[in-house]
Amino acid sequence: MTEAVQTAAPTLWSSPAMQARIRRRYRSERLFKGLGLASLALACGFLLFLLASVILSGWPSFRQTQILVPVSIDAGRLGVTAAEAKADPERLRRANFQGVVQDAVDKSVGDAVPLVSEGAWLALREAVEADPALIGTHKDMWLIASSNLDQLAKGRIDLAAPEGDRPVNDQEIAAWKQLEADGKLRTAFNRTFLTAADSVDPELAGVWGALKGSFLTLVVTLLISFPVGVLAAIYLEEFAPKTRWTDVIEVSINNLAAVPSIIFGLLGLAVFLNTMNMPRSAPVVGGLTLALMTLPVIVIASRAALKAVPPSIRDAALGIGASPVQVVFHHVLPLALPGMLTGTILGMARALGETAPLLMIGMRAFLTSVPQGLAQPATVLPVQIFIWSDNVSRGFVEKTSGAILVLMAFLLAINSLAIYLRNRFEVRW
Amino acid sequence: MSLWAVLLAVLALGALGFWLGRRRALGFVAQAGSEVGAVHSRPHQHGVFVAILSLLPALAVIAAWAALAGGLVSREVLASLPEGAVGPSDLERSAFLAEVRGLVRGDYAAAFNAHAEAAAAVWKASATRYAMLFGSAALALGALGALWGWSRLTADFRARTRVERFVMLALVLASLVAILTTFGIVASLLFESFRFFQLVSPVEFLFGTQWSPQTAMRADQVGSSGAFGAVPLFWGTVFIGAIIAMLVAIPLGLMTAIYLTQYAAPGVRKVAKPVLEVLAGVPTVVYGFFAALTVAPAVRDFALSIGISNASSESALAAGLVMGVMIIPFVSSMADDALTAVPRSMRDGSLAMGATPSETIRKVLIPAALPGIVGGVLLAVSRAIGETMIVVMAAGLAARLTANPFDSVTTVTAQIVALLTGDQEFDSAKTLSAFALGLVLFLVTLALNVYALAVVKKYREAYD
Numbered sequence: 001m002t003e004a005v006q007t008a009a010p011t012l013w014s015s016p017a018m019q020a021r022i023r024r025r026y027r028s029e030r031l032f033k034g035l036g037l038a039s040l041a042l043a044c045g046f047l048l049f050l051l052a053s054v055i056l057s058g059w060p061s062f063r064q065t066q067i068l069v070p071v072s073i074d075a076g077r078l079g080v081t082a083a084e085a086k087a088d089p090e091r092l093r094r095a096n097f098q099g100v101v102q103d104a105v106d107k108s109v110g111d112a113v114p115l116v117s118e119g120a121w122l123a124l125r126e127a128v129e130a131d132p133a134l135i136g137t138h139k140d141m142w143l144i145a146s147s148n149l150d151q152l153a154k155g156r157i158d159l160a161a162p163e164g165d166r167p168v169n170d171q172e173i174a175a176w177k178q179l180e181a182d183g184k185l186r187t188a189f190n191r192t193f194l195t196a197a198d199s200v201d202p203e204l205a206g207v208w209g210a211l212k213g214s215f216l217t218l219v220v221t222l223l224i225s226f227p228v229g230v231l232a233a234i235y236l237e238e239f240a241p242k243t244r245w246t247d248v249i250e251v252s253i254n255n256l257a258a259v260p261s262i263i264f265g266l267l268g269l270a271v272f273l274n275t276m277n278m279p280r281s282a283p284v285v286g287g288l289t290l291a292l293m294t295l296p297v298i299v300i301a302s303r304a305a306l307k308a309v310p311p312s313i314r315d316a317a318l319g320i321g322a323s324p325v326q327v328v329f330h331h332v333l334p335l336a337l338p339g340m341l342t343g344t345i346l347g348m349a350r351a352l353g354e355t356a357p358l359l360m361i362g363m364r365a366f367l368t369s370v371p372q373g374l375a376q377p378a379t380v381l382p383v384q385i386f387i388w389s390d391n392v393s394r395g396f397v398e399k400t401s402g403a404i405l406v407l408m409a410f411l412l413a414i415n416s417l418a419i420y421l422r423n424r425f426e427v428r429w
Numbered sequence: 430m431s432l433w434a435v436l437l438a439v440l441a442l443g444a445l446g447f448w449l450g451r452r453r454a455l456g457f458v459a460q461a462g463s464e465v466g467a468v469h470s471r472p473h474q475h476g477v478f479v480a481i482l483s484l485l486p487a488l489a490v491i492a493a494w495a496a497l498a499g500g501l502v503s504r505e506v507l508a509s510l511p512e513g514a515v516g517p518s519d520l521e522r523s524a525f526l527a528e529v530r531g532l533v534r535g536d537y538a539a540a541f542n543a544h545a546e547a548a549a550a551v552w553k554a555s556a557t558r559y560a561m562l563f564g565s566a567a568l569a570l571g572a573l574g575a576l577w578g579w580s581r582l583t584a585d586f587r588a589r590t591r592v593e594r595f596v597m598l599a600l601v602l603a604s605l606v607a608i609l610t611t612f613g614i615v616a617s618l619l620f621e622s623f624r625f626f627q628l629v630s631p632v633e634f635l636f637g638t639q640w641s642p643q644t645a646m647r648a649d650q651v652g653s654s655g656a657f658g659a660v661p662l663f664w665g666t667v668f669i670g671a672i673i674a675m676l677v678a679i680p681l682g683l684m685t686a687i688y689l690t691q692y693a694a695p696g697v698r699k700v701a702k703p704v705l706e707v708l709a710g711v712p713t714v715v716y717g718f719f720a721a722l723t724v725a726p727a728v729r730d731f732a733l734s735i736g737i738s739n740a741s742s743e744s745a746l747a748a749g750l751v752m753g754v755m756i757i758p759f760v761s762s763m764a765d766d767a768l769t770a771v772p773r774s775m776r777d778g779s780l781a782m783g784a785t786p787s788e789t790i791r792k793v794l795i796p797a798a799l800p801g802i803v804g805g806v807l808l809a810v811s812r813a814i815g816e817t818m819i820v821v822m823a824a825g826l827a828a829r830l831t832a833n834p835f836d837s838v839t840t841v842t843a844q845i846v847a848l849l850t851g852d853q854e855f856d857s858a859k860t861l862s863a864f865a866l867g868l869v870l871f872l873v874t875l876a877l878n879v880y881a882l883a884v885v886k887k888y889r890e891a892y893d
Contacts, residue, residue, distance in 0.1 A: 025785055025788070028785075028787060029785040029786065029788075031787075032787035032790070032791075033688070033692055033787065035684055036684045036685070036687050036688025036691075036692055037688055037692075038684075039680065039681040039684035039685050039688070040685045040688050040689065040701055042681060043681060043704075043708060043754070043757050043758075044701065044704050046754050047704060047707060047711075050715075050716075050719055053719070053723055054715070054719070227603075228606050229603075231600050231603035231604070232600070232604035232606065232607060235597075235600035235603065235604045236604055248608065249604050249605075249608055251879075252607050252608050252610075252611040253607045254878075254882060255611070255875060255878055255879065256607060256610060256611060258878040259614070259815075259871065259874060259875070260812075260814075260815020260816070260842070260870060261815070261817070262815065262817045262842050262845060262846070262867070262870075263618075263815070263867055263870065263871050264614075266614075266617065266845070266849075266863070266864060267610070267613055267614045269849065270617035270618075270620070270621060270864070271613055271617055277500070295606065295607065296607065299607065323589065323593060325593040325596050325597070329596075349710065350710075352712075353710075353711075353712025353713070353714070353715075354712070355712070355714045355817070355818050356817035356842070356846065359846055359850055360845075360849055360850075362850075364850055382712055382714045383714075385714050385715070385718065386714050386818065386822070389714075389718045389722070389822060400718060401718075404715050404718065407712060408711075408715070411710060411712070415710060
């Protein structure tokens with residue numbers, strides 16, 4: 001046996017069979033590496049594709065088409081004179097602005113097809129309230145165009161399609177071309193989109209209501225989940241004796257972190273709404289629900305931050321006579337705080353993008369006013385995106401993408417803040 | 430007296446207590462002079478002790494006020510009404526109360542209901558009375574607490590021990606919130622599911638193949654019984670979340686992790702990792718919108734082009750594909766952890782024997798990291814089947830048992846949303862069934878998570 005090994009010829013690396021074998025192995029090596037690169041490229045490419053498609057379709061929502069209409073602000077039609085308006089602002093507020101704008105529109109662009117938005121008169125009211133002396137004068141105003149005209153002007157409608165297949169009829173197209181030729185159309189920055197709440201008309205809908213709802217909800221979430229999460233982490237990491245009881249707490253925290261978010265929605269519905277009779281659709285309930293969802297994330301991040309503080313610090317503080325509570329609150333906590341904050345901010349970012357649990361507690365509400373308090377009905381930005389995405393009206397596709405852009409901008413800002421905090425304050429021992 | 434004003438006053442009282450307590454303790458210190466240890470606790474600990482005694486009872490009263498006052502006032506308003514002024518149903522009552530509240534707040538100029546005007550006056554009087562009652566109780570308790578605490582301070586009073594005992598209590602209570610949440614989830618799901626299973630047998634729910642949860646609006650409607658066989662939902666969930674999504678996420682996520690840990694230059698890694706993090710941080714509603722608007726029509730066009738005539742615009746494939754992409758970063762980071770946990774000596778040994786890097790990865794690293802990778806994949810499955818928005822927006826609501834990826838199927842989460850977002854009576858079988866579905870989802874994800882976490886932990890320990 002040993003002799004046979006010794007007498008066997010050494011591997012002949014230059015033999016054609018061996019060369020072919022090596023080539024084959026190298027080829028499979030390149031293939032494997034290529035596959036890895038391709039899948040990475042695919043993942044990154046998908047992100048780029050997603051971002052590009054959202055930006056392309058969402059960008060126009062920040063632009064608004066306006067029509068130039070000469071408005072004669074007639075005191076008779078309005079039902080209030082300049083002097084009366086100055087004396088009684090409440091009466092001015094209820095004056096017939098709709099009628100005045102309707103007359104002006106009928107006279108200048110015709111009333112055959114709706115070209116000016118139904119909410120265009122609000123701009124006139126705003127202008128007159130700012131300066132009641134305008135009553136009785138003429139004013140050239142740029143009024144918000146209707147959604148169909150807006151889509152036409154932005155080139156979002158396929159004109160080649162037969163009339164029955166497109167959302168605008170030939171009359172509207174003719175009117176659009178006429179306005180364009182007269183120089184009575186312009187596109188301007190869409191202030192409405194950033195300052196208004198939801199509306200049935202796409203050209204009057206905005207994200208401000210949802211944004212404020214998100215803000216109120218997240219304030220509640222932060223106020224509850226941050227202190228409770230940090231305190232729980234301190235107890236589990238620094239004080240808890242190793243008993244079965246603390247094991248139960250640990251296991252339940254780790255599991256809560258992986259429970260589907262919609263289950264938290266069911267919990268909020270059953271406990272906060274049905275048992276405790278809290279108001280539906282309110283930011284306070286949404287905030288509580290999201291706080292329960294974010295809590296495990298914060299606890300886990302805070303424990304990691306506490307674990308990273310070296311034991312020598314605790315020993316030194318104990319050695320000079322600090323009590324265990326003093327050790328933690330005077331020495332360990334300040335050192336662990338940046339890590340805890342980073343974890344909390346990332347948890348908040350997750351809560352900001354969360355939709356499903358809030359649908360469960362009724363935040364899928366159509367609200368045309370901006371929420372004023374924690375117990376008032378509100379909606380949040382991701383839910384607003386969901387509501388708009390369900391809307392068949394063409395103008396809302398653009399609004400949905402626009403709202404996504406706003407949401408992504410906020411998420412980006414929050415995450416950048418977390419990264420900055422991590423780099424700026426985190427100490428490596 | 431508004432709630433916020435009282436809260437501010439109570440907080441001010443607490444601050445005053447702190448200041449007084451601290452000042453008194455500073456007095457002890459001055460008295461003791463240079464004698465070390467004559468005063469047991471630090472001055473600020475005395476202050477905190479007084480503040481705690483002042484704040485705790487006062488805040489408890491305010492919490493009770495916030496929780497109870499609305500109900501008490503509503504009851505008084507309803508009791509003040511003449512017989513038959515408001516309908517007997519809860520809906521009419523809450524509508525009436527909402528109107529009264531609007532009147533009180535000045536949202537409405539005039540009352541719609543004839544009795545609302547009078548009720549608004551009752552409301553105002555009653556709300557003011559309760560505010561006076563609770564507000565003065567909170568302030569009195571706060572002042573009494575502070576006074577009592579202040580009177581107990583002496584030079585050898587053990588303020589630190591007491592304050593620290595209170596801090597420990599707060600820490601324990603905070604960590605109990607996690608248990609309470611778990612308990613709340615289990616209890617509420619079990620309770621509502623139990624009510625559901627009184628109406629529908631568990632056997633029919635778990636093994637029935639017909640799902641049509643429409644229950645009758647009127648008792649005499651035809652075909653009103655509703656069918657609650659959830660097997661099509663379970664199949665849809667598995668089909669989208671555990672089959673299609675994993676067919677996308679496992680190969681792409683694993684290969685991405687392999688490339689990043691074994692091949693990529695540091696520069697590439699530095700760019701690719703944040704990109705994957707961004708991909709993981711995109712809200713699911715954005716993925717859902719993308720799936721419904723871009724991917725689903727593309728999938729339908731593709732199906733039509735290969736000759737499937739009745740392709741639906743809501744397909745399992747579109748939802749599964751996008752969900753798979755959403756899971757890629759998760760699988761990749763789990764696989765990344767598993768691969769880097771394999772001892773370097775194993776990799777070096779294989780390379781030294783003349784194996785190419787890819788042979789080393791396939792024959793040494795992956796088998797060694799397999800338990801960690803499998804654990805990560807199980808966690809990914811658990812996440813995919815609990816994912817809601819993508820399937821709500823892209824998968825549809827048709828409960829079908831089909832293996833055709835171009836057909837529309839529905840999932841457990843999509844049904845929960847559909848069942849609970851309408852205006853429903855809360856005790857119908859239809860709404861209760863959502864809780865039974867939630868219970869199944871919770872138990873399945875719990876089992877997956879516990880098992881996967883155990884696998885991952887055991888595997889890490891094996892190489893440590």
